[in-house]
Amino acid sequence: MTASKPLPLCARTIRSASAYQRYNNQIAVVRLATTRGGVGYPAGSTVLDISGGQPDLKAERAETWTASIAATPATLPGLRLEADVFSIRYKNRIATPIAVPGQSLSNPAYASLVTLDPSAAQLAAAIEGRELQFNSVGSYDPSKVVAIIDNRVANVAAQQVRGVDISLRYGRDIGAAGRIEANLAGTYLESKQQVVAGSQYTELAGTIYNPPNWRLRGGLSWEKPGTTVAASVNYTGALDDTRSTPAAQIDAQTTVDISIRHETNVDRGILKGVDVIFSVQNLFDKAPPYSRSAYIADPPYDSANYSAIGRFVSLGVSKQW
Template sequence: MTYDITPDIEARIDLLASRSRGESTNNFNYNNGDITVRRDNAYLPANILALMVANNLQTISVGRLNPETGINYNTSKNHYYRLAGGLTGSFLDGWTWDVGANYTYALAENYGEDNRIQANWALALDPVRAPDGRIVCRSTLTNPNNGCQPANIFGEGALSQAVVDYVTGTSFQRAFSRSINVNANVTGELGATWAGPIKVASGVEFRKDSTNQKSDPISDINGWRQGTFASYRGEVKVWEVYGEASLPLARDAAFAESIDLDLAARFVDYSTSGSTDVWKAGLNWAFNRHVRLRSTYSKDFRAPKLDDLFSASSLRAGTTVIDPTTNRTANINTLAGGNPDLKPEVAHTFTAGVVLQPSFAPRLQFSADYFDIELKDAITVPSAQQVVDRCFAGDQTFCAGVTRDASGQITQVQVTSFNTQVLKTRGFDFEGSYSLPLDSFQDTWGGDLTFRVVATYVDRLLTSTGETTVDTAGQLQGGFATPHWRGVGTIMYANGPLNLRALFNYVGSGKYDNNYGPLDISKNDYPAYLYTDLTAQYDVTESTQVYAKVENLFDKDPPLIANGTITIASSSGSNFYDLRGRFFGFGVRYRW
């Protein structure tokens, strides 16, 4: 809602509210070979006991699906409310100002039914015979009132209801987030150069973000098998002051139609990570209306988010990694969480490009831009496999996050956010368009054809931790992976109320992993993909429009790329492909 207080002052207020609920199943509380069965297990079948004795085995490792404990059933609820308001006005000649404030409140709830209590399950898995002949948990012999129920894991349906009740429950998490933002800005012209007025903008802003996550007591000690979110809270306060200016250096000169210098600077102070400055300098040089050069150089900054800093460690089960030391798979737990020692990310970015609109083809526009970015202290959350692989490559930063048991088997991998990476990338962005009136071919033909192409070529994408450097340009999976080439092309036809469009989405060829050779994986190279979408819309009246569309016209299936580890191939192993298949849509739009 807006309201004109005076001809020069406008008030505004915005309210946004949303609620959502999602339900999903996960899987059984399975064990993938990590149950240790001792020789004195009270439920041990005689034939297995005999084999253990014959082979002088005191323990064996067992895997089990555990269908008796049910399938994990997860429910999430989200509530979001935002209230914003402000004033906008003008003063003097050509100056404008605005002040504003907003308040945001969000609540996220997560419940995990039929979750497994890991400590109880560990006790239940060790049944022995008491002196009186009863089968009890070994822990009950020394703590008779601990309530442990001995579990018989041999045979389908062998777990009793008493055991199920003892080892399962419902985990929950309620996360509250609040944000307050107040800002003031002013824009106008501050004098002039020989080439024109100097346009300026400046402002100040204050933000306060806070979060408070409350979880059940078992979650607080990472005690559930899945969906464990421990309680935590945190707060960040930010002050920012900025200024921008556009300085004209030339107008209608012999060597340039126009030259403009754009400058910007910002000072920020975070209660968690201290203060810094960021800035940008850019130059636009138009030789004439057909050729224009542009370039920028900037220092950029991103502070860690609340979750990056304060989120409590959470334990998740069921991740599979390949241990390079043994070349065998291991089923592990992953430990993720915030890192209060995180520092801000700092980047330096250089871009340079040309924009062309040649006189011999006035309907043609083309631009090409080179970019070179170096990001230091990048905040990243590596995958478990990346942690294991880089530890194997000799990076001790990652080795600190790999836990092994007495036999040398990987049992847990820490995937916490950290600052130790440097990212470097460079490449080119291209954009071109051409419009063609059809009556230029035949007077009776109506409408216009428009062709447009946007493409990016990434030459390199380096991730370095000081001891290892990985280039993921041309790679199809992984946190920073991207094909060398990606692009989108469109052909549009417009004739009065009728509009037709064909869209072509190109995903370049690439490798599963640039570091893999023929002895590491059987299929490492994947071809380029091209998807085709068609859209048609027709304006029946000024207020009514009908439309139809088909996406992935040729129903092109995504490639099967290893998902997480090379033990599983699926269509979701990469983010660049369409997983849905051919999709049709029809509809009516009405405006009033």
């Protein structure tokens, strides 16, 4: 077996905040306290939820470590295995600090971003110069505001990301019948975030609107001069919907794609240089896994990880001169 040695690589990087992160319009949204994890407040109690950019953001710093290995066994020609391990540690990570807005008032990790029982002066400062919006609340009544939540883009204390990428590929010629190839690629990911030094970490990977812990894609293809037929299976792992307590589970999703490509391979005539590609994404028309909507405007699925487009059929024809 031939194997390349692991190649560890360490690097340190620095990145300044973008203009959007600094100067994005700041808004103050009046919401019911119950939508942000508030419990025990009088009916109709609200919060001021502030979001948008911050001009005084510091540069974020990252320490990255990666290692890779590849193997091609001599006893099985055509097989190649690759693996990459990575770890990234951020300091002063530029991010939206409250990863789970529905826990703003209930999760101790966000306590430093919440002002409880705000004074009239604090309420006035919270809305000064900011666009005031309403979510499920008809008007702004300062006497009903029980908290100010600062969820503007900020420098969080730390963020950690680590994982493994693995790919397996095997190809074999089958004589006059052409060539077949099988492949499998997968990623396992863990990530968590700390808002301020000394506070508890909040899990990111594997929770709603964040990458899942597992993603897998396997495929099988057959190729003959002029024609390629391929099929692939895509797996997106389950997620925890942390907007509720206890967290609800969002099911994993598996979809199938197919494609057929044919090149005419003729030397003359109108068909010279013509390629035809037929493909179907989400062959079995799988709907995205259901998740409970927090608001009427929210889709009932995780739009960051799943698509609402069902079966999608396409036919393309191209010609070269």
